[in-house]
Amino acid sequence: MKSKPFQYLESIYEEHYYELRRYLARMTGSQEEAEDIIQELFTKIITKPSIISDVRSLKGWLKVAARNTLLDRYKKKKPSLLKEGDMIEDLLINNSSPEKQLIVDTQLDSVLATLSKTDKSIILAKEHYGYEYKEISEMLNINISTIKSRVFRVKKRLIKARNDLDE
8 A cells, every 4th residue: 555555545446436325325315415425535535544554344444434424514514403304204214105205294294393493403413414412412402311312202203103194
């Protein structure tokens, strides 16, 4: 690696690009965003190649680093937590038809409408944006155990709404 670092990094890029793009596209729902994240990840590697010098499983490390880069992007965007349309679909939806998707979205919106602003912020921060309990606690200045119990209660309500829909 020391004699030709850019050739080595280019070979890593070429070898893992398509798999990383598939992985990230599934997570983001967008090929373009997946490609942007890969570019961001490899920019970090190029600017500091020593971060991969001691990696034993490059494939696994790249997936974890790509996921972390994705999470960092969402955190940096500082999105308005209450304006997302399909915020917790992975929690509720498993390959449903467009008609059922619309019904579930409507049901989800109605359940979220009953939540306080704080509870909406907590559930979206945790489930949609991937923040850790500790981070949410620090952002909202609420005890971690309170955050955990609120997430549990909201999930329970969302699951109940989903089950009511299936009946």
